[in-house]
Amino acid sequence: MRRFYTIPEVAEAFATSEAQIRSLLKSGELEGIQIGGRGQWRIEDTKVDEYIQRMYAEQRDHQETF
DSSP, rough: OOOOOOOOHHHHHHHHHHHHHHHHHTTTOOOOEEEETTTTEEEEHHHHHHHHHHHHHHHHHHHHHO
């Protein structure tokens, strides 16, 4: 497994748009780093996993309130 992924790769994995991933990065919900002079985003595999686990936990917490 690779350590870093691009926005298009993460968008494909999540079956969502690149704009949605950019929004998550901008809001800080998903952590990433910008590299190079053009500020291209890279998202570490562990940050993707952390985001997924956090979303599952939030969903469980939400379900418990019903």
